[in-house]
Amino acid sequence: MKLRLAAAQRLKTVLAGEHFTPLGANDLADGRDRALANRLITTALRRQGQINVMLADLLEKGLPARSGSFEAVLRLSLAQLVFLPDLGAHSALFLAVEAVKRDAKARHLSGLMNAVLRRAQANSARYGLMDDALLLPEHFTTGWTAAYGSNAVAQFATTLTEGAPLDLTLRDNDPVLIEALGAEPLIADSVRLEHRDRPVEALPGYDEGRWWVQDAASAIPARLMGLEAGRSVLDLCAAPGGKTAQLIKAGYKVTALDSDGTRLQRLKQNMGRLGYAPIVVEADAANYDPASPFDGILLDAPCSATGTFRRHPEVLWNRTARDISGRVTLQQALLTNAFRCLAPGGTLLYCVCSLEAAEGEQQVSWALDALPGLELWPIAAGEMKGLEQALTPEGFVRTHPAMSPGSGNAGMDGFFVARFKRTR
């Protein structure tokens, strides 16, 4: 019951618009309970599009208003009944009814919960055969089909239900460590663990700081800086520091800037574990004014994060068109200040973990118009070994979850990268 209540509480916050973070040891001390609760939540989130259809079918009058945890508990039980049959139908029904009885705002709905779940149980075979196309909201399917093609979008739905593997970036190339991790090399210094039987902190090499967690797509931009070692590089929007670590590994003199003090603490802890020591600055990237300009700047701009839907399925349902246009305006302010902080001759890398052209390709056109002295420096095929298909004719990098690096086939995050030079 404790597990169910904790899972419902977390799902409720995500349905209200918060970012999904898995339950941790502070939420549920027992590791097995925690794993099960997180499995229930992620299944409910990944299957949200199909569960929405079930809810419309099962609740003739729609969801009752002001009903506390009712919706979250119901979604978890539907996920269990239809998509996790190994967990048993009886517990899905029994625990849901008991959970709402413990919530003063939902108690009066325990009869409805029971009736709805019994009908769902009777229909579970039919619900289990629902079309995967329902997993993605229609407006995203339309835009992404135009941009990436219908085969890719059909694969997006599959990668959503399967979730993301764990990718690591290695501090040093060490075949013995790769073997000990049970990992497959992908491209450059990225490796992939398709299956994992323990927490990240318990994997070989964690304590010694021999790798950091970073999706293979997220590891692409920092490799494209193209400057000599020893040059000064500003990592804008740096926390928790995946790209900072790569820039230090490449030999640059790195300043890591972020506006969020809590996230910067995490960056410092991460760098401490890796034995790296960037200069750390807490500031707003839109008006940071450095004492001297930098030779290189990496701007990993805040974005809709639609490219991360395999790990954050909630972005599919929580993002509105207005959110995206708000991010577009912020990205333009950050690009403008990045240009101001860059020395003539310097390199600017712009990247976002978004699948939306408005935050990627269209921002490049905007920047080339709005910032005289900024020129495109196309990325070359030779810089994208093992992932040539991600290179666009303009010399951008565009990845998406239906693309796989190297010989892998389990997808990658959606990312967009463009590279510029400041000529004057």
Ligand SMILES: C[S@@+](CC[C@H](N)C(=O)[O-])C[C@H]1O[C@@H](n2cnc3c(N)ncnc32)[C@H](O)[C@@H]1O
């Ligand atoms: C996508 S995350 C960055 C991930 C990071 N680059 C990495 O590779 O680990 C975006 C970051 O932007 C930061 N951010 C958002 N708005 C900002 C601003 N105006 N100035 C500086 N940082 C900002 C957030 O705090 C967040 O840490």
